[in-house]
Amino acid sequence: MVRLITHNLLACHAKGCTSNNFPLQFKDVQIVVRESEFNPDFLRGFIPKIEWPALVSSSRELGDTSLSDQLPEMLDDAFLKTLHRVLFEIHVEEGVMICPNCSHHYPISNGIPNMASSVTLLIRGLPYLASSWLNMKLANDLKIS
Amino acid sequence: MIPTPDLSHLKASDYETVYEPAEDTFILLDALESDSDTLKQLRPRLCLEIGSGSGCVSTFLGSILGSSEALFLCTDINPHACSCSVATGLQNKIPLNLVNASLADPLLWRLQNAVDIIIFNPPYVPTVADEAWTAQADRGIGGAWAGGKDGMEITNVFLPHVSALLAPGGHFYLVAVTQNNIVAMQQRMKDIYGLESQVVLRRRAGGEHLSVIRFSKTLAVKTAVFHSNTSNNEVL
Numbered sequence: 001m002v003r004l005i006t007h008n009l010l011a012c013h014a015k016g017c018t019s020n021n022f023p024l025q026f027k028d029v030q031i032v033v034r035e036s037e038f039n040p041d042f043l044r045g046f047i048p049k050i051e052w053p054a055l056v057s058s059s060r061e062l063g064d065t066s067l068s069d070q071l072p073e074m075l076d077d078a079f080l081k082t083l084h085r086v087l088f089e090i091h092v093e094e095g096v097m098i099c100p101n102c103s104h105h106y107p108i109s110n111g112i113p114n115m116a117s118s119v120t121l122l123i124r125g126l127p128y129l130a131s132s133w134l135n136m137k138l139a140n141d142l143k144i145s
Numbered sequence: 146m147i148p149t150p151d152l153s154h155l156k157a158s159d160y161e162t163v164y165e166p167a168e169d170t171f172i173l174l175d176a177l178e179s180d181s182d183t184l185k186q187l188r189p190r191l192c193l194e195i196g197s198g199s200g201c202v203s204t205f206l207g208s209i210l211g212s213s214e215a216l217f218l219c220t221d222i223n224p225h226a227c228s229c230s231v232a233t234g235l236q237n238k239i240p241l242n243l244v245n246a247s248l249a250d251p252l253l254w255r256l257q258n259a260v261d262i263i264i265f266n267p268p269y270v271p272t273v274a275d276e277a278w279t280a281q282a283d284r285g286i287g288g289a290w291a292g293g294k295d296g297m298e299i300t301n302v303f304l305p306h307v308s309a310l311l312a313p314g315g316h317f318y319l320v321a322v323t324q325n326n327i328v329a330m331q332q333r334m335k336d337i338y339g340l341e342s343q344v345v346l347r348r349r350a351g352g353e354h355l356s357v358i359r360f361s362k363t364l365a366v367k368t369a370v371f372h373s374n375t376s377n378n379e380v381l
Contacts, residue, residue, distance in 0.1 A: 001231070005216060006242045011254035022254060036240065039213035045190045046216065049259050106251075112227045115246040116284065121222070124247075125278020128298060 001111040002097075004062070005046075005087040008055050010113070012099035012106075015120070020101040023054035026061045029095030029108075036088045040080045043087075047071070059086050147178050150204040154236045155229060162225040164198045164289035168350035169320050173266055174205050176318060176346040176357035181209045187314060189261030194219045195248055195303060198289060200230030200241055202264055207239030215261070220246045223284050247281065248303045249310060260310045265303060266320040271296040296325050304330070308338035308362060317360040318345075322353050334360055 012021035052071045059067055066082050097106040097113060107114050152166065177184070189210060194203045197219035207217050217234070219241050221227050227243040234241030244251060268277060270290045277293030292298060300319070307317050317340070321327050327344065334340045342360040349355070 001240070001242065003242065006218065006244070009218070009255045010244065010251045013250045013253070037213040042190060042214055045188065049191060051255070110228065112224070112231070112243050112245050113251075114224070115244055115251040116222050117247075120250075121247055121278060121282040124302065125275065125281070125298075128274045128278055128293060131274060 002092040002108050002113050003088055004055060004058055004090060005050075007058055007092070007097070008050055008087075010097070010115070012102060012104055013115070014099065014102050014104045015123075017099060017102040017104065021099055023051070023058050023100075024097035024106060025100055026058065026092065027096045027098055029062065030093045031062060032091045032093050033089050034091055036084075038081060038084050040077065043080050043083055044075055047075070047083075055086070059090075062090055062092070064090060147174075147181065147205065147208050149174065150201050150208070150233060150237045152199060152201060152233060152236075154232055155199060159199075159225070159229055162286055163223065163229045164226070164286060166199055166201045168348070168353070169266055169269075169355055170199075170201055172346055172348050172350070172355050172357055173202055173264070173318065173320055176359070177202070177206055177209060177264075180316075180345065180359070184209060184262065184316075187261060187316070189215050189315075191215060191256070191260050191312070192217050192262040193249065193252070193256070193260045193264070193310070195263070195265040196226075196267065196289065197221050197230045197241070197243070198223075198226045198266075200233030202266065203230065203241050204233050204237045204239045206262070206264065207234070207241070208237065212239045216242065218242050218244070218252070220244045220249060220252070222247050222281055222288050223286070225285075226289075248299075249306060253306060253310070256310050258309070259312055261312050261315045263307060263310060263315070263317040265300070265318070267300040267303070268292045269296040269300065269320065269322050269325055271324050274298070292325075296322060297330075300325070304334065305338075307334070307360060308340055311340075311362040313362055314364045315362050317362075319358045319360065321356050321358055323356075327356055327358065331358065331360075339363075 056067045095108045227245045268290045269292045272291045274294045276291045277298040280287035280291040331342045340360040344356045345359045346357045
């Protein structure tokens, strides 16, 4: 389940993409709203970790306009309930998240965002692959001579 | 006594593609349980598990802390594992938030000095050097155990990020075996990143000597924020 609380923590990590890579923009989304347990203490503790302008713009992309541009100073129950709904109850089940900088597409399927790339992993492993290839070659050369 | 998560929804066919909880999982559960009072006092708001597999460990952590007390984020390189983790969370009424990703790749940018508890039961089994990364790229079950040289190739890519991710006062739990050279690893983490650590549990299971190491970030320290993707390739 991609909820806005998780989306607010995700940035593009494509190679070389290091600025303007957050927040990822939603496209072609299918949304389901599900109730979840309201915990005001948790919300008060978590607010410092939230990038507010990103949350506001992303929630509006999903058609929710209940958050104001500025984080209110008074964190009363009415506000916290609104915030809870935006962060926790809007589930993006299908769709795409697009990097505003490099336009990399991260698909969401069955509520799970795919942010892994096999190519990146192989590149990361290259030093190891190279050294094991060299060792093999060395062993072979020794056998031949 | 915290009950072991109900995994009855997972079938034998799931365990063909996803690592089935075993002794290394259970030692991690036991370590978390014995630390449960400390963990609750920390009032963690953000927990992150790297490679959550079946979802057993984060679900257990959720039962310790309370399902709405923290956000439980999990990553796994294996898409089947992501689905299983979500299902295990649902089965036990602990909402787990899954991202199909390698290590903490998409979270590093945003989660600087922000994660209260990090958990990693890595692929720690020593294998031939190139097996670890090809297994990761396969995104299947092999990625759950193939650790390459000293069983440390994958772990070594994550360790440099731990201190930056952890909130002041936060903890990082890592499963390791003797071949991972635990003492040397602890020393490096202290020398380079200032993280103190302690082996909180040790156990012999079959041919493996398992340990759970807890690294802790002191309350006062904030680690300098880095914003560079190239550092993903850093190796200790």
